[in-house]
Amino acid sequence: MRILIGMSNGTVESDLRSLLDELDGTEVVGVAQSSSMVLDYASRIDPDVVILHEHLGPEPVAQTIRDLGTRFPSVAVLQISGERTDATVIRAMEAGARGVIGHPFAFDDLSAKITQAGDWARHMKNILAGAIAQASSARGKVLAFVGAKGGVGTTTLALHVAIDHLTANPDRRVCVVDLDLEKGDVSAVLEVRQAVSIADLAKVHQDLSSTTVNDAIVQHECGLNLLLSPADVRHTEIITAEALRPIFALLRREFDLIVVDGGGSVSPSQATVLELADEAVVVTTADVLAVRAMRKRVLAWEALGVTDERALRVLVNKVDKTSIFPASAVEQLTTASVLESTVPLSVRALEPAMNERDPRAVTEVAWWKLMTAVRRDLDLETAAVEKTPKGGRMRGTRATTPTEPTPADEAAAVATAQATADAADEASDGAGPDAEPASRPAGRRRIRERGQLSLENVVMLPFALLIALAAWQVVVIGLTFVMSGNAAAAAAREYSVSGNRSAAEAEARRSTPMGFDDLGVSVSGNDVTVRMRIPMAGPRNIGFPQELSSTRGMVSER
Known part of the structure; x- marks a missing residue:
């Protein structure tokens, strides 16, 4: 049981301490010599029982008891009074005290009051803990x-x-x-x-x-x-x-x-x-x-x-x-x-x-x-990884623009456009019996030209895909070159401080975004080299590079 004493009388304090030392399970955790110090100590040391002398100032003891009850509802407060009259007890109990201890002290009276106050404080803490847990579950x-x-x-x-x-x-x-x-x-x-x-x-x-x-x-x-x-x-x-x-x-x-x-x-x-x-x-x-x-x-x-x-x-x-x-x-x-x-x-x-x-x-x-x-x-509820804000305007981003067309999509688009053109030309060719005869040969010529155009599209499609793949590889290689340089600089800084290659490699991975973190770090003399795998690299057998390396010098700071 943790006890806080609020008292400015050294003689009474000494008598009280000598009796409390004889009680099992009690510990005096502090002595406050003013009402403001009592509130301050109570907020910092979390006592179970506070014993206040009736002449503790500058605030009246009844006001101090009310303040303790308001701010620390699980703390039991006892008042020491030279005259334990009915009026004194009533005033203390109305303020929120658990009892009044008479002075000079009687060991049995003091022991009983302290024990009752400690039991009440433990009971109140259990009640408050349950109430807080119940409120927390639904708030x-x-x-x-x-x-x-x-x-x-x-x-x-x-x-x-x-x-x-x-x-x-x-x-x-x-x-x-x-x-x-x-x-x-x-x-x-x-x-x-x-x-x-x-x-x-x-x-x-x-x-x-x-x-x-x-x-x-x-x-x-x-x-x-x-x-x-x-x-x-x-x-x-x-x-x-x-x-x-x-x-x-x-x-x-x-x-x-x-x-x-x-x-x-x-x-x-x-x-x-x-x-x-x-x-x-x-x-x-x-x-x-x-x-x-x-x-x-x-x-x-x-x-x-x-x-x-x-x-x-x-x-x-x-x-x-x-x-x-x-x-x-x-x-x-x-x-x-x-x-x-x-x-x-x-x-x-x-x-x-x-x-x-x-x-x-x-x-x-x-x-x-x-x-x-x-x-x-921060342990908030897990949300979907990819989303936009409610009602957000994701202009010019992959979140709202259509996905990039695949080769199959391109072929389907060409076929759809061709079918549309065929239908339009067929409608013009069969415009009616009163149409000029010279228009029909022109229609047939357009049909023959459309067949030639379709053949050209089929032949050019692989070349277009190869050019697109080459352009994509140039972009990816450029990004990999920049990322490997940043990773090498980060690894060099970390190695210069820690001297640990694993730490330098971890720092290099942290400094690169997802997709470019497949890398390795090697140290040679005062140089740190990062070898980074190119993400989504083209086939090796037709000459596309698979990885790049960047080297940065370092200055030892150890």
Whole structure:
């Protein structure tokens, strides 16, 4: 049994400690000398029983008991009083205490009160644990994105992950909450104008209902439900921790997934979201300033008792393969879990979404595949690998354009066109008995010419296919040459640091996209060579190359 003592009288404390030492299974985990210290210690050391002296200040002891009962409902509170009168006991019990201990102490009385309080605390913890488990099984999941600093892409990733989840699960309700109270970028990114915000819910947080919450929700045309930050910065003071807890409790009942943009600055609202979230993701970039800012954020959260670093997930955004600071170094600088999926620098891919104020305007299928991979790393429901956003406009991509024609398709198209031309000519040849006789020989000449054209198409088709295959091989070889150069550079950097060929080969594979990762790494002196197999290479027996190699020099950094 863990006991916290709230007392500023050293003599009474000494007497109490001597008696508690004689009780089996008790441990004094701290002594607080003021009411504020009691609340602070209780939040950090999780006691089972708190013993308060009636003269503990500066707050009245009854108010301290009520605060403990409100914030820590499973903690049993006992009050020490010099006069244990009926009025004293009634006041303490009305405030929420489990009993009053008289001073000077009687061992039997103290032992009985401590035992009863400990049994009550254990029982309450079991009840709360069962209630939390039952509520968790039927409530929506809160996924919080917070930035290591401003400009790392927190809002963009939060919105795109939410849209990707909604696309994969159209029957689910997804809500995006903008708690970046200073900037509020969600409304700007989606071009939404709102008359109400989360500040309006905070004003009436003591009398919330599902109707009130739904009235404050803005439904975007993409299907997302939005709870936006206030437009007037003066209203941010209303959004307190006490207001956010009932708001998120109702959001869990109304939505299957709540994605929160927590912003990039440490604030009370951000700290509350980190406490309430089922999963917290810290978005950072692979550079010194961002990683340093992330470390400062984590230290601040731990100092405030908000969360532990090991409970966080880290997502590395805007990864540039040419950067001196590798994305793999982030994992070595934090004890948090770094997601396997990293987001590359994608300015061109995201530019349409920012210009049109619509994330669905992103036309890169690879981007949405990456968002699906991020969702899987975050243990959200698995979605289909290839898809486009709901109602998305995949202009100029393989997602919406027809698949490239095969040789059989080309032959069928030629035959269809030829049959159409034949039918048209036959109709013109048989236009009627009154047609000019000179037109019939011309029709027969066209028939003979059509037969010659069909024969020419059949003869030229293999040559056309051979030319197309050669052009395709030139493109693939060029891409392989570029990819092997990038892989060789990555392997050289890794080998210069670690001196391990296997690590260099693994880094080379990570730096190449799927389809070009069939490669091998060899080291000779100060040179690292990558031999990469050309994907979909033509037949070897007619001279098509099967692999390429690239060599890069390295400078030892060990």
